[in-house]
Amino acid sequence: MEYVLSILPVLLRGLQLSLTVYIIVMILIFPVAIMAAIGKVSGPPWLKKLLHLYTWIWRGTPLLLQLFFIYFCLPYFGINFSPLVSVVLAFVLNVAAYETEIIRAGIESIDKGQYEAAKALGMTYPQTMRRIIIPQTIRRVLPATCNEAMLTFKDTALVAAIGMGDLLRSAKEVVTTDFKITAFFVAFAIYLLISSILVHLFTRLEKKFSIYE
Amino acid sequence: MNQMEYILQILPFILLGLQLTAKVYVVTLIFALPLGLLGALGKVNGPKIIQWFLFLYTWIWRGTPLLFQLFFMCYALPVLGVRLPPFVAVTLAFVLNYGAYLTEIFRGGIQSIDKGQYEAAKALGLSYPQTMRRIIIPQTVRRVLPPTCSEAVNLVKDTALLAVVGMPDILRIATQIFTRDFNVTPFVIAFILYLMISSVLVKLFGKLEQRYSIYE
Numbered sequence: 001m002e003y004v005l006s007i008l009p010v011l012l013r014g015l016q017l018s019l020t021v022y023i024i025v026m027i028l029i030f031p032v033a034i035m036a037a038i039g040k041v042s043g044p045p046w047l048k049k050l051l052h053l054y055t056w057i058w059r060g061t062p063l064l065l066q067l068f069f070i071y072f073c074l075p076y077f078g079i080n081f082s083p084l085v086s087v088v089l090a091f092v093l094n095v096a097a098y099e100t101e102i103i104r105a106g107i108e109s110i111d112k113g114q115y116e117a118a119k120a121l122g123m124t125y126p127q128t129m130r131r132i133i134i135p136q137t138i139r140r141v142l143p144a145t146c147n148e149a150m151l152t153f154k155d156t157a158l159v160a161a162i163g164m165g166d167l168l169r170s171a172k173e174v175v176t177t178d179f180k181i182t183a184f185f186v187a188f189a190i191y192l193l194i195s196s197i198l199v200h201l202f203t204r205l206e207k208k209f210s211i212y213e
Numbered sequence: 214m215n216q217m218e219y220i221l222q223i224l225p226f227i228l229l230g231l232q233l234t235a236k237v238y239v240v241t242l243i244f245a246l247p248l249g250l251l252g253a254l255g256k257v258n259g260p261k262i263i264q265w266f267l268f269l270y271t272w273i274w275r276g277t278p279l280l281f282q283l284f285f286m287c288y289a290l291p292v293l294g295v296r297l298p299p300f301v302a303v304t305l306a307f308v309l310n311y312g313a314y315l316t317e318i319f320r321g322g323i324q325s326i327d328k329g330q331y332e333a334a335k336a337l338g339l340s341y342p343q344t345m346r347r348i349i350i351p352q353t354v355r356r357v358l359p360p361t362c363s364e365a366v367n368l369v370k371d372t373a374l375l376a377v378v379g380m381p382d383i384l385r386i387a388t389q390i391f392t393r394d395f396n397v398t399p400f401v402i403a404f405i406l407y408l409m410i411s412s413v414l415v416k417l418f419g420k421l422e423q424r425y426s427i428y429e
Contacts, residue, residue, distance in 0.1 A: 060411040061404050062373035065384050069404070072388070073397045157278035161377040168281050172288055181289040188277055188285075195276040 007174050007183050014170030015190055018156045021084070021166070025091040025156075026149060032092060033099035038129060040104050051100070058097035064158055066090050071162045087159050095152050099145065106141035107133060139209045146202035153198060154191075167191070219398060223390050227402055230383035234372045236300075237382070241307040241368060246361075248308060249315025254345065256320050267316065274313035280374055282306045287378045303375055307368070314364055322357035323349060355425045362418035369411055383407065 040051045058066065067090040074081065081089065110133055118128040160169035171187035256267045274282065286302040297305070326349050334344040376385035387403035390396075 056412075057404070057408060060415075061407040062370040062384065064373040064376065065387075065400070065403055065407060068376075068384065068388055069397075069400050072391060073400055076395065076397060154278040157280045158374075158377075160280065160284075161374075168278065168284060171281075172284055175288060175292065179292055181292050184285055184289045188273075188281065191277045191281060192273065196272075 003182060004186055010170050010174060011167060011187055014165055014167035018166040021087055021159060022153055022156050024088050025095060028092045029096040029099050032096040033103050036100040037103035037107055041107050055097045055100055058094055063094045063155055064161060066094055067158060067162060083164055098148055102141050102144045103137060106137040109140060110136055142206050142209050146206060150198055153195060223399055226386050227383060230381055230386035234382045237304055237372050238368055240304050241311060244308040245311040245315055248312035249319050252312060252316030253319035253323055257323050271313045271316050274310050279310050279371055280377060282310055283374055283378050299380060303380060311368060318357050318360045322353040325356060326352050358422050358425055362422060366411055366414050
């Protein structure tokens with residue numbers, strides 16, 4: 001028991017990093033994904049092609065590969081980001097690709113009548129999007145988005161692969177240093193606790209938003 | 214040497230990585246699919262203790278990162294004295310992880326089948342195993358095909374995690390060549406390789422889904 005208390009600070013610091021990365025990433029992906037989704041739905045053909053290429057590549061290749069590429073290769077081109085920035089960049093690009101497709105499907109599922117009604121009311125396209133379409137889309141994509149958010153939380157463990165001291169890496173280092181696997185069980189309990197909390201939060205969020213469905 | 218010669222020189226090594234990736238992929242699917250089916254059946258109709266155990270299993274294996282489970286198999290088990298060969302350890306981690314997701318997918322599929330099917334089967338005098346085998350599971354297969362195919366495509370990308378536990382898959386070999394030659398070409402090749410594989414799988418599974426959904 002004392003042992004658990006002694007290793008807890010190390011693990012909690014790792015958790016702090018995991019959560020920091022997670023929150024920053026989750027905040028950043030929404031503007032990116034919404035704009036990309038709108039671009040895919042109603043942008044000029046070259047933009048549609050470009051975005052299609054983006055989602056194809058970023059969803060078709062492993063996150064770890066993208067992380068390695070941004071972290072190891074960009075310095076070779078002279079671009080030197082701090083580890084945190086590289087990690088956030090890789091995650092945002094990856095998760096935003098998935099989220100773009102989710103939001104795009106949501107936008108395309110909105111009845112065309114909404115656009116017609118907005119036009120009849122004299123709204124411009126940006127106004128239609130901002131006041132009519134996107135609010136409805138958000139409600140529809142919430143389940144898929146929450147699912148993606150859960151997966152992203154578990155993916156934050158990947159930063160351990162590039163040497164960042166997140167929860168997983170801290171646990172591994174304690175295990176290999178002390179040659180006791182207790183740290184793994186503590187980390188495991190922390191992960192389960194956080195994902196259960198997230199599941200609970202997202203379920204409540206979904207319930208709140210689906211009162212009209 | 215020019216770029217083309219360099220690519221041809223490193224390609225065999227990267228394809229060696231593809232070999233390991235493919236092995237882990239196929240073996241994982243071979244074991245995870247039956248595991249998912251058994252788990253789903255157990256959850257739907259097993260004794261309470263099995264249901265409780267399976268609930269714990271899916272909660273734990275879906276609630277923690279795959280990388281964490283891989284680390285556990287590769288670094289924690291040896292501390293406990295369990296020394297598995299590397300391939301077995303990683304494949305076990307993948308099978309248990311994907312088995313948990315597939316259990317939930319199949320369970321959702323089974324529970325979505327109309328109760329009337331069970332009643333009709335009972336009226337026809339079919340026993341429970343017969344009902345499952347001849348009526349429910351065939352219908353379930355069609356319904357769970359899209360999410361299952363989605364998981365199968367995700368598996369290809371998750372095999373990249375093998376690089377983190379030191380196994381020579383595509384990503385690790387590409388990284389090694391990069392650090393040795395300080396040239397980004399291996400990464401570009403790895404990107405293209407993964408992209409091709411996932412695109413081919415997506416197309417294949419799309420065709421499979423189309424074939425099976427003719428009655429929906």
